[in-house]
Amino acid sequence: MISKALGWIRAHVLLAVTVLILLFLIAPNVIMLVFSFNEPPNKYNFVWNKFSTNAWQHPCASSDMCSSIKLSVTIAIIATIGATALGTMVAFAMTRHRFKARSAINVLLFLPMAAPEVTMGMTLVTFFYNTIGSGALGFWTIVIAHIMFSLSYVVVTVKARLAGMDPTLEKAAADLYATPTQTFRRVTLPLVMPGILAAALLSFALSIDDYIITVLTAGNEVTFPMYVYASFQHSVPAQIDVIGSTMLLITLAGIAFAQVPQIIKTRRA
Amino acid sequence: MTAATAQLDAGASPAVGESRRKRNPLPYILLAPGVLWLVLFFLIPIFTAVSASVQTGSLDEGFTLTWRWANYSDTFSTYNSEIAHSLFYSVACTVLCLLLGYPLAYFIAFRGGRWKNLLMALVIAPAFTSFLIRTIAWETILADHGPVTRFLMDVKVTDLMAHLGLLTNNHQLLNSPFAVIFGMVYNFLPFTVLPLYTSLEKIDPRLHEAGADLYCSGFKTWRHVTWPLSLPGVIAGTLLTFIPAVGDYINAYMLGSPNTMVIGQVIENEALRSESGYPTASAMGVVLTVGTLLIVLFYVKRAGTEDLL
Numbered sequence: 001m002i003s004k005a006l007g008w009i010r011a012h013v014l015l016a017v018t019v020l021i022l023l024f025l026i027a028p029n030v031i032m033l034v035f036s037f038n039e040p041p042n043k044y045n046f047v048w049n050k051f052s053t054n055a056w057q058h059p060c061a062s063s064d065m066c067s068s069i070k071l072s073v074t075i076a077i078i079a080t081i082g083a084t085a086l087g088t089m090v091a092f093a094m095t096r097h098r099f100k101a102r103s104a105i106n107v108l109l110f111l112p113m114a115a116p117e118v119t120m121g122m123t124l125v126t127f128f129y130n131t132i133g134s135g136a137l138g139f140w141t142i143v144i145a146h147i148m149f150s151l152s153y154v155v156v157t158v159k160a161r162l163a164g165m166d167p168t169l170e171k172a173a174a175d176l177y178a179t180p181t182q183t184f185r186r187v188t189l190p191l192v193m194p195g196i197l198a199a200a201l202l203s204f205a206l207s208i209d210d211y212i213i214t215v216l217t218a219g220n221e222v223t224f225p226m227y228v229y230a231s232f233q234h235s236v237p238a239q240i241d242v243i244g245s246t247m248l249l250i251t252l253a254g255i256a257f258a259q260v261p262q263i264i265k266t267r268r269a
Numbered sequence: 270m271t272a273a274t275a276q277l278d279a280g281a282s283p284a285v286g287e288s289r290r291k292r293n294p295l296p297y298i299l300l301a302p303g304v305l306w307l308v309l310f311f312l313i314p315i316f317t318a319v320s321a322s323v324q325t326g327s328l329d330e331g332f333t334l335t336w337r338w339a340n341y342s343d344t345f346s347t348y349n350s351e352i353a354h355s356l357f358y359s360v361a362c363t364v365l366c367l368l369l370g371y372p373l374a375y376f377i378a379f380r381g382g383r384w385k386n387l388l389m390a391l392v393i394a395p396a397f398t399s400f401l402i403r404t405i406a407w408e409t410i411l412a413d414h415g416p417v418t419r420f421l422m423d424v425k426v427t428d429l430m431a432h433l434g435l436l437t438n439n440h441q442l443l444n445s446p447f448a449v450i451f452g453m454v455y456n457f458l459p460f461t462v463l464p465l466y467t468s469l470e471k472i473d474p475r476l477h478e479a480g481a482d483l484y485c486s487g488f489k490t491w492r493h494v495t496w497p498l499s500l501p502g503v504i505a506g507t508l509l510t511f512i513p514a515v516g517d518y519i520n521a522y523m524l525g526s527p528n529t530m531v532i533g534q535v536i537e538n539e540a541l542r543s544e545s546g547y548p549t550a551s552a553m554g555v556v557l558t559v560g561t562l563l564i565v566l567f568y569v570k571r572a573g574t575e576d577l578l
Binding site: 007010014015017018021022024025026027028029031032035044046047085086087089090092093096097098099105108109110111112113114115116117118119120122123124125126127129130144145147148151152155205209211212215216224225228229232236240241243244245247248251252255 | 293295296297299300302303304306307308310311312313314315317318320321369372373375376377380388390391392394395396397398399400401402403404405406407408409410412455458459487508509512513515516517518519522523532533536537540541547550551553554555557558561562565
């Protein structure tokens with residue numbers, strides 16, 4: 001009887017702890033959404049003043065902010081294409097082929113995920129100083145850095161998908177007289193596509209949100225995270241929360257959209 | 270995953286065709302661009318930074334390699350408090366993340382039922398928007414006259430925390446070591462939870478029943494069955510939390526004060542805003558890189574390379 005009561009308490013303590021931690025993780029997002037409708041009492045949008053849709057109506061009140069967003073999105077698109085292409089090729093080689101120096105390459109792929117960002121940024125900027133000079137820092141050095149730190153995440157994601165694939169499907173294609181190229185285009189690629197798309201989304205998210213490596217390799221360019229970081233010293237307008245909320249809503253909508261075919265499929269079954 | 274990969278290695282080659290025999294150049298062609306990219310922009314820069322860390326000079330006159338190893342001892346003596354802060358905050362953050370993340374991952378893995386995926390989505394979902402903006406949101410929640418601060422003042426917790434040196438004074442949560450660690454735990458908790466969840470989820474729940482059948486108490490079952498089996502997740506989770514935490518300076522900058530400066534801030538300041546600071550920044554970067562590499566290599570030796578990815 002007593003042990004039963006203890007068990008009940010323990011089970012519910014665990015539940016309570018879980019709920020509290022989830023609230024802790026979600027609280028800042030809620031604050032961000034709510035404060036995007038605030039009319040800030042001063043330069044800092046930290047204290048609730050009164051409801052206003054002003055920031056949503058004029059998201060580009062600061063033109064610096066909107067040009068920084070444009071720059072961040074452009075960099076993220078180019079870095080995503082580069083990292084996804086390079087990483088997918090590596091993932092195919094790692095799962096489908098035998099070659100020398102396999103474990104060395106595994107370590108090389110793991111290290112960028114394990115190194116603190118600030119050291120990667122620092123060593124890379126030192127490398128650029130010594131090769132192309134500090135004047136050459138800018139758009140392309142940011143892109144190079146972003147491809148570098150996203151690459152390993154692409155490899156991991158695509159590799160997981162490849163490893164989980166049923167190898168008999170490709171054998172079946174070969175039995176049906178498909179050439180290796182046909183098998184790759186008609187069987188392998190469609191099956192790996194979700195993994196490649198997930199990897200692309202991940203590297204886009206990593207790129208658009210990066211501050212530390214970006215600030216070290218940016219030269220005179222200002223990306224959106226750099227704008228937020230710098231503005232923190234003199235003002236935090238409600239527009240920043242509007243951009244944050246928009247990013248959140250777009251991602252949530254994208255995920256919901258991706259679930260729709262799944263739901264329809266299970267309903268039919 | 271390791272087993273699956275090995276199986277594919279063995280099975281894939283004959284399936285795709287006899288043309289892919291020994292000396293097949295294809296894997297090297299596939300690997301070359303990605304591996305070269307990492308060698309050129311990740312590996313070689315580490316060596317450049319080692320060389321830069323023993324140079325002297327300034328931005329105007331240029332830097333020359335003088336093998337001045339004293340740059341290291343200078344760095345340590347000038348910035349010993351920043352180094353101490355970084356270590357203390359990142360260790361505290363890692364321990365707290367494990368203490369909070371373990372019960373969370375445990376609950377989702379064993380009690381989550383059909384809500385498992387939704388709950389894990391809730392853990393990751395906050396990251397769908399800029400982490401700088403989310404960190405700024407804590408300025409609102411922990412604000413000086415806000416409800417959280419006032420409640421903790423009423424129950425005298427702030428007095429205790431100020432006494433322990435976690436707060437700068439007993440009426441303010443922000444601009445303190447507490448706020449920095451708090452923000453770091455918030456930002457890095459998902460990094461702990463994900464690997465923990467992955468390894469807990471693999472554990473067969475029937476092992477718990479077996480423990481109970483053998484008259485093991487719930488705690489004993491956890492201690493002797495669940496905990497050892499979840500160790501790979503614990504190691505991966507703490508590693509993936511500690512490493513970004515030790516280099517992080519966003520939380521120290523946004524939620525801390527000049528008294529909570531960490532290594533990352535020093536590196537950024539020396540590299541971007543100081544005339545002759547770039548060897549110092551390199552020295553600091555090299556120390557941080559070598560330190561993390563040692564930790565990672567230790568981990569690789571224990572866990573093997575295939576499990577990393």
